[in-house]
Amino acid sequence: MPTFEPVIMKGIGEMDLADIDVYERGGGFSVLRKVMREMTPDAVAAVVTESNLRGRGGAGFPTGRKWSFLPKDGRPRYLVCNCDEAEPGTFKDRMLLEKTPLQLIEGLVISAYAMGAKQAYTYIRGEFLEGSRIFRRALAAAHSRNYVGDRILGSDFSLDIVVHRGSGAYICGEETAQLESIEGRRGEPRLKPPFPAIAGLYGMPTVVNNVETLCYVKHIVDRGAQWFAKIGPEKSPGPKIMSVSGHVRKPGNYEIPLGISARELIEEYGGGLLPGRTLKAFQPGGASSAALFEEDIDVAIDFDSLAAKRTMLGSGGFVVMDDTACMVNCARTLTRFFEHESCGQCTPCREGGQWVARMVARLEAGEGSEEDLRVLNVINNTITGTNLCPLGDSIMPFLASVLKRFPDEFAAHVAHGGCPLKRMAAVVA
């Protein structure tokens, strides 16, 4: 049984943390009080930097360092909370939004204070209608108790939080696309440089942080940088929520200390595989991550260990595929995803992504050819690494990894005119 004490997931499922009285009784907003009373913005930022917290949205960029890029030029600064969770296999931010919105608000206000932002935006994915309602109610409650708004808790710091709903576009999870979307345009990623810290929302210095990241900020400020830094590997410390799904007995969100093994996550947290099944593949960090396999089960789950295995921790969307899963079918699902979500700006992602999706679809339907396999085996060179934003680079990793590991499965689709496994979509018991 896992013994790690939840941090940001604490109390979820046990009490209604969206109720401000409940939240306060459990110590909610005490950290904000402490910050307003005793800490300067620089002090807060220093703690976060010292903790080595890395962004929990997918890119894993050190949060403190991201904040430090804001120029001291007097221009207004914005904090954008990225709640556009859409990475397949990831469902932690929606949970945090719906179940513990006040914790998010507390983290948001503390972070905004640290970076001197007077206005913050919470970009909530369009599909999260209920979550946005819950968040608005929580925001109103927080406002009424002076945790947000004018002169917070009697200090000189004021913060206005605007709730902005998305309208159906995965690419808006990319930070510059999100800024475009907030500005009321197509959610198409911008060229970088300039980076958002210099020219972000409305051209002003902006930081975009993930929901989970902002929640951890509160706890880091509360318990200290060392507390956080000591959890897990030095360069990839702290707890992380892993969203475990697919062919496991207990899919769900689990807050783990980074550094545990995949085996532990699957078996101790996820309840292990379904009866009679064997592990075929797992994606550790969302649809953009390359798959790992049976032989990788002991890999440590942290940013650097997974990167060393040429995959990624990403958002922590951990999907398990057992021997009933057809890799071609999985690849078809994921390449179709990227084709649908491509914004269409740049050539390799738009044209190449569509071509790959078509080829894999034909392979799955039994209409593929040797030529398709030949192309898919080399196309990585021209699709990956040539795009404007990471989406284009995310098209191939899973496909390339399973092509390499299970070439016979793909070849069999060609030879047999269809899936030899008779693709079984197992219904999770």
Add this chain to the structure above:
Amino acid sequence: MSDVKMVKLLIDGQEVTVPDGTLVVEAAKTLGTQVPVYCYHPKMDPVGLCRICLVEIEKTPKLQIACSTRVSEGMVVRTMSPKVAEGRRGVLEFLLLNHPLDCPICDKGGECDLQDFTMEYGPGASRLTEPKLHKPKRVDLGPTIVLDEERCILCRRCTRFDNEIAQERNLVVVERGHSSLIGTIDGGDYASYFSGNTTEICPVGALTSKAYRFRARPWDLAHADSVCTQCSVGCNYRVDARFGNVMRTFTRENPDVDGGWICDRGRYTFNYLYEPSRLREPLVRRDSDLKRASFAEAVTLTAEKLSKAAAAGRAGIIGGGRLSDEEAYALQLFARKVLGTNNIDHRARLQRYASPARFGAQLRDIDDADLILMFGAITPEQAPILDLRIRRAVARRGAHLVFVGPFKPALAVPFHYIEYAAGAIGDLMDSLADAVGRGSQPQGPFATDLAGRLQSAAQIVAVHNGRNTVAAGALERLMETMRGAGKRAGILVVGSQGNARGAEAAGCVPNLGPGYAPIAQPGLTTAEMLTAAVAGKLDALYIAGANPVLTFADGALAHAALENVPFLVVADQVLTETARYADVVFAAASQFEKRGHVTNLEGRRQAFAQAVEAPVGVATDAAILSALAAALGKRDELFDDPDWLFSRLEAAERAAKPAEPLARPKLDTLATPQRDALDVQRKTFTVIPVPKLYAGGGPSMHDPGLAPMRPEPRASFHEDDALLLGIAQDRVVTLSGPNGSITVAANVGTSAAVGTVLVTADMPEAPVNRLLDASGTGRVTVTPAPLREKATA
């Protein structure tokens, strides 16, 4: 510019030094290396979409795009290497994947960047094993353009042009991902005055001109460097001809004039040359009808009549603004040396001055201006490419645009509107000059605001249309005050015929010779000639390239004059309203069929080359005049050789040494604008003629390419007045003045000022000049037509 930081870097092993901030793709150009690009365009912001410009930059693991990477000290760039080759091949493969194999039927073939880069960098064969995906082909995008969505590589140059340069934002990208398409709202028209530019910047054949579709291959085309004279900006362009016929025109970038663009009127006005309505031989009136005649016959008849009239001092010449500098010089030479008269005037429209006497600005001054004043000039209609500079200055540099005039125009960028009655602008200028110069209180609240803007601006450009001479003088005084206050200030005069300034400078005015040299005994102005004709005091009139019946301020006067004058000769390209009155019509060559120079509104003289031969029977204006001179026994006074004419013109200018303040063309008393008080009872309305780019009665009216864009003549009322009159949008109304009436459909809105009615100018089917006097103003009563009449579409 010694304070610009320079950066040294290596490109393909060669050292190059460029200013800091230069894009790698531009740095490579200085070495003569063309990195392939699609989405990148030097006039627009880099977007980094197409990914074809991948290059290798040492110390960065992935290939970088040259179009948006800026140089840095010591950077090492390789524009070609195995990795780069693979990257480019990959991008091309992706672009070609669903690209239709249209080359045999695609206009772009032979000048297509997709063809060219594929030959250099692309794969030789397709690896697609399934049918190509289809998208809408042959989309009718509006009056000028056809869009092929399958050929489109979604580089977005066209939508970015519409956004950044034209600032109209009607051409947009719709949908997303692979389903992305170029489109307009609800599939409506892309009806921009600048649409043709997109066919040039489109790297493939996705956007093609209706006027050129399927008509030629680029390798068949002969090129002539020319200058457009559809307006006074003088955009440089290239005329492409195939086997002696003009096929299309193409921009020819002059950064000081056109910035690399041209409007659709300039681009597409040439197919009229091949219409039946184009005059192909002289006409002579016999038995009250104009009948075909030989050139010799026309010359003999004309010479005989002109000679008699000239001898009695009763001949006059109107024209010059549509001719080249050489021919304008020839025209005044013909007047003065052959006919012995100073009755010559190019001004057949509402414009009185084609130039400012002092403080002439350059088009480039608009780029740096922080305040742009427009006095009555409607630059989007009268000088579209000039307007593009204004749009950019306003949108990019935050320049303030102020329009002062009797109605609120539709401009593409935000502006400050100051309503000021026609005729009263002179007072405003004086008041402003005083306010800035002497700190006195300007009259009127808006004047205070304007004075404030004038005070805080560092560079000011004022644009007016040369119609109001009092205002022109007052504006110059204002500019003088600005300069005195240490500001850079200048004036541009727009409107009127393309070479009006050239004609003015060549001496096509009654009181000035070439180079603005004063003439001791000035002749008659256009208005005076026409008045004399009505009074039976003029016996012959020669009109070259002018259409006063349609365009002269007092249309009724023009009509009466030409009816009355015993002998009328008209030299033009088509049978205009004016030519219909003629006794002799000469078929004049178009600018495509001759060479010479023209002078734009800045006073910039530009050379144009001949593109095609004129049909037999069509003669250049110079040839007509020289033949007439010979027939009048003055052969040696005037030769039709453009070089001879040009050298004489230049010599005359050198002798006259024109300098600011330039002498002013003679005015006539009739031309003094009246200060017009509005009729509070609204029994009558002040008529204000409004220019529209595609209006007009000359060649442009007969050009099939421009036909779809031809506006419908309209009378625009303020909605309060419409209420009083009991009319709604599209109701047909008759406007009646003392000398004539017209019937048009009404627009109702808020652009017209109360008490005024805006009428589309230069529309032969509803000539507004029947309602105006020689000063260009008029009063009308308004009678709504019975309700069962519908406005014609």
Add this chain to the structure above:
Amino acid sequence: MTPERLARGQELVARYPKPQSALVPFLQYCQEQDGYVTAQAMRDAAELVGITPGEVESIASFYTLLFKEPVGKHIIQVCRTLSCMLGGAEDLQSYIKRKLGIGHLETSADGQYYYEEVECLAACDRAPCLQHNLEYHYDVTPANFDQLLESWQAAPPQPVMPAE
């Protein structure tokens, strides 16, 4: 633009430093009322934030939750991404399409149902899942879908795409 719509539009504009940011929220609001984004709504939006109607169309067409045509009274969006596929989503999809007689992106002939297969809805631990008028339903199978359908039919009408 009706006065009510203008008033709401201005409220939305007031939330942001730049008016164009209110564009999508305004379209969402209009869609909630009209059932889809009408041409009039796009013109209203253009006027409200000061851009051209073409730009509004360009922006609106980018987002999958803004519908340009009427899409019925029940928008059923079934997830089709990895975890749901592993959980049997394809069988669910086939079942629903057969049951309602429509395919992906289609509206039923009686104008009641619109069916769409969408990407990951962030409910992977309770796969297969779907949204009905943006309301989540988890662990949906061919076995329990009928019941769900009946509950929707019995419920009072509601906006297909609520705005806030």
